[in-house]
Amino acid sequence: METGRYGLRAALDYIAAHMAKEKTLFTCNDCGGTSPRWLGKCPHCGAWNTLVESVAEAVTPARNRFASLAPASAVTTLADIEATDVQRTPTGIGELDRVLGGGIVEGGVVLIGGDPGIGKSTLLLQALDALQKQSLGTRHAARSGGAWGRHALRHG
Numbered sequence: 001m002e003t004g005r006y007g008l009r010a011a012l013d014y015i016a017a018h019m020a021k022e023k024t025l026f027t028c029n030d031c032g033g034t035s036p037r038w039l040g041k042c043p044h045c046g047a048w049n050t051l052v053e054s055v056a057e058a059v060t061p062a063r064n065r066f067a068s069l070a071p072a073s074a075v076t077t078l079a080d081i082e083a084t085d086v087q088r089t090p091t092g093i094g095e096l097d098r099v100l101g102g103g104i105v106e107g108g109v110v111l112i113g114g115d116p117g118i119g120k121s122t123l124l125l126q127a128l129d130a131l132q133k134q135s136l137g138t139r140h141a142a143r144s145g146g147a148w149g150r151h152a153l154r155h156g
Contacts, residue, residue: 026051092130096123104131 026035028051033044041048088103097103104110112120 023056024053025056026053028052089131089134091127092134093123093127096127 026038027033028035028042028044028047030047030050031042031045033042035043035051038051038053042050086105088097088101088105090097090103091100100110112124114120
């Protein structure tokens, strides 16, 4: 982008043209019905020339787009959480089982990350092979990109 006088002006014009504009709403004086654009006749009650333009109230989006998927919970301190022993399924790979506390938990997800070429795919394919030999349902998803690859293993 140019830094000269005309380049800055062009940039400011571009920003102004692409900024969010206030949304307008047309409300009927007779019935209170609303329309996103002006119409000569109210689509709700049929009255003529009763729509008045106003600025629509901004709807504040949720802080998190996934907030509706899980109910909000109260904050709990670690001291208040009771540790329970859950059943784990050994993967058949000794060191992986040791890191996972004895194996994978049914319904749980294990995320493996690391530098390219470190052996994430090989490790999880070996674990999947061992779990499939035990006739256990598992899923493997992989995503690589950037400097790190990410793999997830789900049991159950």
